Amino acid sequence: MDRIYLGSHPVKRTLATAGLSALLSVSVLTACSPGSNATADNEFGDNAAGAVSIVGFAVPKAAHDAVQAAWEKTADGQGVRFESSYGASGDQSRAVAEGKKADYVHFSLEGDVTRLVKAGLVDEDWNSGPTRGIISSSVVVLVVRDGNPKNIRGWDDIVEPGVGIVTANPGSSGAARWNILAAWAHAIEGGGGDTAGEAFLTRFFENAVTLAGSGREATTAFQNGVGDVLVSYENEAIFARQSGEAFDYLIPDTTLRIDNPAAVTKGANPAAAEYHEFILSEEGQRIFASKGFRPVIDVKAVDVEGANDSQNPFPTDANIVTIADLGGWSEINTRFFATKDKDGADGLITRIQNASGKGTT
Numbered sequence: 001m002d003r004i005y006l007g008s009h010p011v012k013r014t015l016a017t018a019g020l021s022a023l024l025s026v027s028v029l030t031a032c033s034p035g036s037n038a039t040a041d042n043e044f045g046d047n048a049a050g051a052v053s054i055v056g057f058a059v060p061k062a063a064h065d066a067v068q069a070a071w072e073k074t075a076d077g078q079g080v081r082f083e084s085s086y087g088a089s090g091d092q093s094r095a096v097a098e099g100k101k102a103d104y105v106h107f108s109l110e111g112d113v114t115r116l117v118k119a120g121l122v123d124e125d126w127n128s129g130p131t132r133g134i135i136s137s138s139v140v141v142l143v144v145r146d147g148n149p150k151n152i153r154g155w156d157d158i159v160e161p162g163v164g165i166v167t168a169n170p171g172s173s174g175a176a177r178w179n180i181l182a183a184w185a186h187a188i189e190g191g192g193g194d195t196a197g198e199a200f201l202t203r204f205f206e207n208a209v210t211l212a213g214s215g216r217e218a219t220t221a222f223q224n225g226v227g228d229v230l231v232s233y234e235n236e237a238i239f240a241r242q243s244g245e246a247f248d249y250l251i252p253d254t255t256l257r258i259d260n261p262a263a264v265t266k267g268a269n270p271a272a273a274e275y276h277e278f279i280l281s282e283e284g285q286r287i288f289a290s291k292g293f294r295p296v297i298d299v300k301a302v303d304v305e306g307a308n309d310s311q312n313p314f315p316t317d318a319n320i321v322t323i324a325d326l327g328g329w330s331e332i333n334t335r336f337f338a339t340k341d342k343d344g345a346d347g348l349i350t351r352i353q354n355a356s357g358k359g360t361t
Contacts, residue, residue, distance in 0.1 A: 051081040052272050055096055056106035057089035057174060058216035060136055060260070062239060063291040064106070067284050068275075076274045088214040089174035096121065096265075103268035104275060106135065106260065108174020108215070110329050113261045126263040130297075135279050136235075137294040138258040139251060139320060140182035143222065143230035143237045146246040150228045154252045155186040158229045159203035166210045166227035168218040170337065174260075175215030177337070179231040180204070180349065182256035184336075185321040189254055198352055205356035222247075233258060238292030238313070241306035249308070254319045259296075289313075 054064060064084065071077035085092065085100070093112035096102045097119045105122070107113055113133065116122040127133030144152050150163055158165055170176035180201065187200035209227045212218035219240055222230040230237075230247075237249035262279070264272045278284045285295040286302050294314045307313030326332055338347035346354065 050269075051083045052269050052275060053101045053103045054082060054084045054106065055092050055100060055102040055104075056084070056086050056262075057092060057108045057112075057260070058086045058214040059108070059175060059233060059236060060106060060288075060291075060293070061086045061216075063136065063288045063293060066287050066291060067279055070283065070287060071275060071278045074278070076271070077278070080271045080275075086216075088169075088217075091213075102265055103272040104262065104264055106262040108258075108260055109177065110259075110261050111333060112174065113263050116263070116265065121265050122263045123266060127261065129280075131280060133261040133263060134259045134296050135262040135276070136260040136288055137296050138233040138235045138260075138292070139255045139294070139318070140179055140258065141232060141234045141237050141249045141251050141255070143232055143240070143247050143249045145228065146248060148248050152229055153250070155183060155200075155254070158231070159200060159207055163207055163229060164209040164227035165204065165207045165229055165231060166212070166218050166222045167208060167231040168215045169211040169213055173212070173214045173218075175218070175233060176211070178233070178256055178258045181323075181326060181332070182252075182254070182321070183231070184349070185256055185326065186252065186254040189319070194348065198348070201349060201352050202356065205353055205358055208356075208358060211358060233292075234294070234314075235292030238304060238306040242292075251315065251318050254321065257320050257322050259323070 056064065061084070068077075068082050072080060089108035089112050092100075093105070093107055093115050096105060097115055102121075105113065105116065110127075110133075113122060113126060117124055117126065142152060142154075142158065144150065150157070152158060152163070157163065167179050168176035170180060183201060183204055184197050187197045188194075190196065192199075210218065210221045212221050215232060215236060218230060219232060219236050221227070223240065223245060234249070234251065237247060240247055262276065264276055279288070280297065282297065282299045285297055285299050289295050289299065289302050290304060292304060292306065292313075301311075303310045304313035309315070323329060323332070327335070334347070336347040336349045338345060339350055340346055
């Protein structure tokens, strides 16, 4: 019997309630997808007028490259060229809002799309479809060195003295917000509320040795020998292993479901909407799954190289918390991620981070 991956995602066992914040370095990575011409200095080339320009966060580049190669073999995709730019989600969203060319955007956070709605660049009903605008999904995992020399088994182990944490910077990277929200969900699940969450994240930031500009940059730092544990996406861990890294990874007992949105911009090349439909087809989602992303629709299973169990790559036995459980992005951003220069007062996690000396002020 065929195995089926359910796009509706695993159901968590318990609910939690929320928070998180902002950090330091910023960096943008540009990339050229199959069949397109190279770009320079994060700008699309002169021949980009007839191409589909994709602007996204760094993590799904390999998946997009593979989907584009498959779509270019179809009738709709024949002759379509792509120009792509990948980097930290928040930076990429702000760049598009400020005029960077984009027919199709794929970001880490919902807010990075709604910024473009407010700028008049994306339709207000961008998330009205069956997947509510989500095209890729994952969960937060802990990535450790081969053989797990620090014997890390869960969240509590990574805040012990002498453990170096590598994660991304929530000031520029959506990946970082997912990561630290997962840590917060763990910290408060015993009923300790903000007191327990603040105590845990204080220790978390004390142990942070790298706060990278994007989720992909955090992975690269860990690959280069920095730190003892990488807090990251499940798909990033799988991709690193597909690329030959001898890392181990574990899904902690409590983790967070990651939902990444995408949208076609107003006035986009019509091929962008067709590309979006292909990504959400069973073939497109199977390709995303092959790169470590959890499907957002029901698809027949695909063996995933690099997963802990290639034939059951996306286990559902953890307590998987959702953003809705934590109050939704509007509440989370106001309560936990606000900064004085933006909203008049620091959010809870911004304050914790700034107190650590690794914040935004």
